[in-house]
Amino acid sequence: MFCDFSLLHLFHKWVLYTDYLYFLSFIVMVEKTIIIGGGIAGLSCALKLQEANENFLLITDNLGGRIKYSAKERINFGAYFVMRSYKNAGKLVSKGKLINPLDVCFHNSDVEKFSLLHFHTLKRLPELIRFYFAMREFSVHYERFKQRCLTLSQKEAMGLDPYIKALYTQPANDFIKEKRFNKVADDYISKFSYACTGVGPEQINSLDFLNVSMGILQPIYNLTFDEKIISDRFGAQLVTDTINTIEKGEGKFILNGASGTKYQARNIVVATPADITKNLLKKDHIRGACKIYVYHVEAALKKAYRRFSLNLFPPSSEIMLTAKQGNGSYLIYTSEKEVDLLGVCENYKLITMVPWEKAMFVFGGAFLEQVYGEGLYIAGDHNGLGLEPAAISGIFTANRIMNNQ
Template sequence: MDTYDILIVGGGMAGLGCARVLREKGATDFCLVTEHVGGRAPLTGHDALSSACYARSDYCHMQPFLSYGRRASIWKGRLITQEKKWRPSAIALRHPILFLSFVFHIWRFDRRYQRFMRRNEFMSQKESMEKDPELLKIYNQSASDFLHEHGLAPLGTVLISTLVRVTSFLSLEESSAFLMLWIWLILLRRARECTVDGEKITENLHFCITLDCVCSIKQKKDEWVVETTSGHTMAARRLVMATPITVTQKLLNISSPGRTDLNVFMAKVRGTAKKKYVDGRYNVFPMGCPDVSIIDGEDGTYELYSLRADFDLSHYFDDYCVLYTKSWEPAACLGKELHFSQKGNNLFIVGDCNFPCLEAAYVSGMQAAKALLERM
C-alpha cells in the first residue's frame, strides 16, 4: 500500500488546480488519482472525449491553459416550434426597454460575481456566497421567479429560456437565477468555445498522476484508504475529492437532500440537415420536447443534444453518418444546496458541485491547496 500526505481524487480542473498549487509551493508528498486527465473538460486533440465548453477571455487562472475557438453568439440561435421559428434578436427588438433592463441586472450581477470569485481564492464558495446576501438570494431563487420579480417575464418565453436551455438543458423553473445570469454574462462578455491544453496544465505533475479508477474510499482512524479497480491501494492523512458531486456522494456515502440527476445524451453526425434546421447555428427545441438542440459545426457536422438515449436522427437529417455518441449520466445535479468544501481538517470537496464553470472549479482546487498548505 502506497502512503501519501495528500490524495486528490479526480483529474478535472479542480483536481489539477489543487495539484498545481501544491507543486508550485514545493509539496511533493501527494498523489492525484484519475481515470482521465481533464475530467469533463475537452482537451486539445481529444475532441471525441467531450463536447465544446465556453470560457471568457478574462479567466485569469485558466487563461494559460486554454485554446480558443469560435465566439458564441446569442443572436445565431433559434427556438423552433410547430408554428414558427423565433430568433432571439427579434424578441430583443420587440422589447428593447425590457432587454436593456435585463442587461442592467447582468451588469449588477457581474460586479458581485467578480468579488465572489476573488473571495473564492481564500475561502469556500459557500462561505464566499454567504458574505453577499443579495448574491445568495439570487442563488436560491429560480430564474422564472427572478424574471417575474423584476418585470422581465415577457423576455423569458423565448429570448432568455432559449439560451438557458441550450447551455444548461434546464427550464427557467429548474434553473437558478444565479445560473441564468451567469450564462448570459458569459456570452455578453465575448465567450468563446475552448479546449484545455493537456500538456500545459499537467506540466511538472506527471510524477504525481496515477491513471486509475477509484472504486472505494474508507476512513480508518486518522487516514483515508483508497482502492482502485486495478487493485491498487493508497492511503493518505488528507483527502481532496475533485470528482462530480454524484461520484463524491457515492464514494463517501453522503447524501445531498433535494438534488436530482439530469442525464444528457449527444450524437456527433456528419450529413445533410433537413431544410428546417440549416439556417441557424443553434436550433433549440421548446420545453416539453425531449430533444434539446442541434448545433451546426459549420464544417458539415452537427451535434444533437437530447434528454433521452433513444433519439431519432432521421427526424432531423435527410442523410447522416454518426461519428460518435456520448452521454453524461448525470450531466448536472439539480438543487439549491450550497456544498461546503471543507469537512474537518482532512477532507475537502471541490469542483463544479455548485455551478458549472472551468475557472470556478479550478479556483476551488486552488483554495483547497492553500488551506492544506497552511496545515502542513
C-alpha cells in the same frame, strides 16, 4: 524444440502473475496530499499545489472528466465553450474559435425563429434593457463572490453576500418574474440556458441560471484541451487509477485503488462528480443530475436550421441545440436519449453518441460542504455549474491545505 504452451511454462506464468497481484496489494504510496479526480476541479487544485512546490499526487481514472475534447476531430463531446471571464479554468483549457452571436438562431418552431439581428429583438428592447441591468447587478456580486471563493468556502463567501445566498435557493423563474423580463427569457435567455444545462428555468436556481446567462453578454469561445501537455506537466505526480474506498486512520487517510495499490495521505481532496463523492464519503445529500446526450452526425439539416452555425431550442423541445463543426459535421445535444433527429435533419448518418447520464448537478437545494474536518476537502461543480466554478473550488482546496499546515 521449446514449446510456449508447455504445462511447465504456463505454471511458471501463473506463479509470476499471482505473485505480482500479491505484491501489488501491499504497495502503499504515501503523500502529503492526494487529489482524487482529474477534471478541471482536481487539475486546478493540482496546479496550485505544484506552483507552490507542495507534495501531492493526483489520482484519476481519466484526464479531463466532463471535458472530452477529441484533438483529432477538433470536437468537444463534453464541455463546449469557455467565457472570457474564465480566468481560472483558462489556465488548463485554451480558447478556440469565437462563437459568433450573430450566427446563432433562436427557434420556437420550424417557422417561428429569430436571430439577434431580427426585428423581433428590437420589439423586446424595453425588456432587454431590464435584463441588462439585472445582469449588471448580478455580475458585480458574482465577480466578487468568485474572487472570495478562492480563499473562502462557498458557504463562507455566501455568508458575506446575502444577494448571492438568496439566489442559490430562488428558482430562476421567480427571478425572471421579479425583474420583469419574461418574454426575453422565453425568446432568448432560457434557450441559451437550456442549451447549456439541459433544463428549463423552472428547474434550476437563479444562481446557476444567471451564471450561465453571462454567456449571452460576453464573448464565448470553443475550448481545446491538450491531454499531453497536462500529463507532461504533472509527470509522475499523475497516476491512473480508480479509488474504490477511503478509510480514515490516525491522522491520515488510506485510499484503496482498483489496481490494488493503497495510497496514504494526510490531506485528501475528493474532486469526483457529486454522485461519486457522495458514495466515497458516504454522507450528505447532493443535487440531482440532469442528462445530456451528444449526437455527432453527418447531416443535411432542414432548411430552417441550415443557415446558422448554432440553433437553440426551448426547454419544451427534446432537442437542445445543433452546432455546426469545423469539418461540416454537426453536434446535436438532446435532453432525452431516444429522440428523432429527423425533427431537425432532412437526413443524417450517426457517427457517434456520447451519453452524459449525470451531466450536471442542477436539481434541488442540497449544498455540499467543501471542508469536512481535518484533512478532508471536496472540490467540483456540486454547488455551482461549469468549468470556472469547478476550477475555483479546486484552487480553494489547495489554498486551504497550504494555509492549514
